[in-house]
Structure formats: structure tokens, C-alpha cells
Amino acid sequence: MAGLYVHIPFCSSRCVYCGFYSTTGLTLRGRYVDALCQEMSTRPLTEGERIGTIYLGGGTPSQLSIAQLQKIFLYIYKVYTIADDAEVTIEMNPDDVTPELAAALQQLPINRVSMGAQTFNDERLHFLRRRHSSVQVHQAVEILRQAGFQNISIDLMYGFPNQTLEEWQADISEALQLNVEHISTYCLMYEEGTPLYRLLEQGKVAEIDEELERRMYFSLINNLESAGYEHYEISNFARKGYRSRHNSSYWKGIPYIGIGAAAHSFDIQTRSWNVADIQQYIAAIEQGERSFEVETLDEDTRYNDAVTVALRTCEGLDLSTLTDKQLTYCLKNAQRHLEAGLLKLTNQKISLTKEGLFVSDMIMSDLMLV
Incomplete structure (x- = not known):
């Protein structure tokens, strides 16, 4: 839903x-x-x-x-x-x-x-x-x-x-x-x-x-x-x-609709956001238009998004949802954090340990495709 x-x-x-x-x-x-x-x-x-x-x-x-x-x-x-x-x-x-x-x-x-x-x-x-x-x-x-x-x-x-x-x-x-x-x-x-x-x-x-x-x-x-x-x-x-x-x-990457000035929306394939200006927002809507920008998400972007949101949660990133290329890259870059005790791998899910939570931005950056 x-x-x-x-x-x-x-x-x-x-x-x-x-x-x-x-x-x-x-x-x-x-x-x-x-x-x-x-x-x-x-x-x-x-x-x-x-x-x-x-x-x-x-x-x-x-x-x-x-x-x-x-x-x-x-x-x-x-x-x-x-x-x-x-x-x-x-x-x-x-x-x-x-x-x-x-x-x-x-x-x-x-x-x-x-x-x-x-x-x-x-x-x-x-x-x-x-x-x-x-x-x-x-x-x-x-x-x-x-x-x-x-x-x-x-x-x-x-x-x-x-x-x-x-x-x-x-x-x-x-x-x-x-x-x-x-x-x-x-x-x-x-x-x-x-x-x-x-x-x-x-x-x-x-x-x-x-x-x-x-x-x-x-x-x-x-x-x-x-x-x-x-x-x-x-x-x-x-x-x-x-x-x-x-x-x-x-x-969890579930689609959502954002209504109002500066509100963001996501439908798996695209991400869009309304203009961050209340006057422009109202004026456009009153003219029957919507003032917004949209970004089409490619496979790499969707992977990076998954890393940055899923790793925030206690469940972590489900590796079974990744392509072979993404899985290989993820595990290669996660290895040193696994060895350092900042990440853990359990039942095909990779997640932050308690110590890893504090340096989560650094870990996520390492796992993202560049």
C-alpha cells in the first residue's frame, strides 16, 4: 500500500x-x-x-x-x-x-x-x-x-x-x-x-x-x-x-505521494518534488498545473537508494533483492566493515552493528556505487 x-x-x-x-x-x-x-x-x-x-x-x-x-x-x-x-x-x-x-x-x-x-x-x-x-x-x-x-x-x-x-x-x-x-x-x-x-x-x-x-x-x-x-x-x-x-x-522503498509545496513523491521508477515556494505552488495549481521536477531512477541509483535507506533499519539490506553485479560489489566493499565489527551478515541481510550505527554515513558511502 x-x-x-x-x-x-x-x-x-x-x-x-x-x-x-x-x-x-x-x-x-x-x-x-x-x-x-x-x-x-x-x-x-x-x-x-x-x-x-x-x-x-x-x-x-x-x-x-x-x-x-x-x-x-x-x-x-x-x-x-x-x-x-x-x-x-x-x-x-x-x-x-x-x-x-x-x-x-x-x-x-x-x-x-x-x-x-x-x-x-x-x-x-x-x-x-x-x-x-x-x-x-x-x-x-x-x-x-x-x-x-x-x-x-x-x-x-x-x-x-x-x-x-x-x-x-x-x-x-x-x-x-x-x-x-x-x-x-x-x-x-x-x-x-x-x-x-x-x-x-x-x-x-x-x-x-x-x-x-x-x-x-x-x-x-x-x-x-x-x-x-x-x-x-x-x-x-x-x-x-x-x-x-x-x-x-x-x-522499505514503498511508493508514496507527496502533496504540497516542496513535497516529494516516489513510484519506484521516478522521484519527483514540487516547487519549494508557496506562492509558485499555489499559482501553478490555480492555473491547473503542477510546478515540479522529476528524476528517472536507473538501476544504480535504485541500488544506492536501497543502501542508504535499508541500512538505517535494524533489518538491514536484503541481499536477495540485488543483482549479481550489485551483490558482488556490495559484499566486496562491506568486507572490511564486517571484519571490523561495524556490519553483520545474517540470513542474507547485511545490517549495522551497534558500533556501526555511529559511523553509518561512512559505511553507506563505501557501499554505494560511484
Whole structure:
């Protein structure tokens, strides 16, 4: 079954680290929702196909009104055939969560909520330009529970300038107190073009050293696994039965449709992406067109894609899916990592060991065709 991603690029303010396409031009929300619905109407599935997962990401989808969210779902279910057990996720900011909003979301098909907690240190939240406080994260989870949501995910960040291992461990402990079903974790990245990157260039902040980052990552793994979470992907941990089905479809190479400005789509043979400009996106859709680029994927590109997504998961890369040429190349280049204990080969699947997780980019690069 295919996945459906709907990009909601609106934010009331931009976080200092964010490299995703978003806008603070909230006055465009009405026209944008209309454009989303129009794009969906022109991009149906092939006959017999169904949508297994739906993901409203951003940006901040909780910046839309309930009426606007209702309209989006009306069109989703009008245009597509949705599986009865579909996983339907919405991203939210903790400070947007109110009892009224949570109750309204329960009337929609949404059955999973993903929130960006990032850290429980209020000074660092201020540094990131996040709008919420640490207390609001706890309040948001409680409100969602009372409304009946039984599948909640939070995002955590580590590797802040001057952050100590002890401070990171305190964040992990507080996250575990929430007892959510899923936790995604990311080391703070300095992406070119972001305010955070400019601070780095100006010498106002400094990246943590690699050894401390490594200790933070393994502390995270040890603490979450001890608490009963499955480490099923490099950055993701889940209670049993609560893996993100939508994100897992990306890592398994399952086709998906991306709706909205900057949204990406994949159909095995091609990869396409809509223009990353809300004004251009809306203008094109209103003229009955779609402003996008497309890339046709050859055999080597599909192999490289498989390496970079499958190796992120605990299952790893299924060697039986490779051609003879790809298999020979893969095993030849994997040999030194197998000998070093960074990769393991089990039942025709090659995967990262715990030590290999931290240097995964280097290993994936070695296995890719050039």
C-alpha cells in the first residue's frame, strides 16, 4: 500500500536550526488548503491501489484551523481509497495542544500525534526559538491522553553547544517519564542557510566534539532500550507495535505521494518534488498545473537508494533483492566493515552493528556505487 504525505509549511516563527521548507506567511493558509485539495484531485492512485499511511507534516500542521483540516481529510477520503487500519499522523507543536483542539482532532481520522519536544531545558528551547516550554510538553501529552490518543511520538535533540552528557541524560530521563509510544532523536545539525549555521560561521556557537556526540548517542540507545523501546532505525525508538509505519515505508522503498509545496513523491521508477515556494505552488495549481521536477531512477541509483535507506533499519539490506553485479560489489566493499565489527551478515541481510550505527554515513558511502 502507498503512503500519502501532505506538507503544511506554515509556522508562526522559524526555529534556528530548521532547514525544511516553511513560511510564516499565515495569510495564505486558505488558498494553500484549496490548492492541496486541487492537487490531490489531479493525482489519483492507479486502480486497485490503497493508501496505508497518511502523514501531515511541516512546518506546523496544527497552525491550520479545524475547518481547514476537515477539508483536507474530506478530499483525501474523496480522492483516495484508504485502508481501514491506516496510520494517520499529524505533527503538532506542544503549545498548540488544547483540550478543544485534541477533542476536535479525535473527530478526524487522525490516530497518531508527533510532537517536537526537542529538549526539556527552557534555556535551550529559547535558543532554538521554540515557542513552547518544557512544562507544556508534559501538559500536551496529558491533554492528548485524556482525549483518547494512544499513539504519541516526540522528537528529541542532543548535541547543543556546551551541553554535557549529564544534561542530555536528564533530558532522556524526563522524556521517559512521558511514557510515549515512540521517540525520534536527532543530533543538532548546522545546515547551511539556517540562522544556526550563521551563528557557527560567526564563531558565536561551536559544535560538540565527536567523542562527546558518540557518548550521547550510545547513552540514548542504552537508556531507551533498558526502558523497553525497540531501536528499529538509526534515529527512532518505539514500544512494541508502535513503529512509525509511514516512515518505515520510506525505508522499505514503498511508493508514496507527496502533496504540497516542496513535497516529494516516489513510484519506484521516478522521484519527483514540487516547487519549494508557496506562492509558485499555489499559482501553478490555480492555473491547473503542477510546478515540479522529476528524476528517472536507473538501476544504480535504485541500488544506492536501497543502501542508504535499508541500512538505517535494524533489518538491514536484503541481499536477495540485488543483482549479481550489485551483490558482488556490495559484499566486496562491506568486507572490511564486517571484519571490523561495524556490519553483520545474517540470513542474507547485511545490517549495522551497534558500533556501526555511529559511523553509518561512512559505511553507506563505501557501499554505494560511484
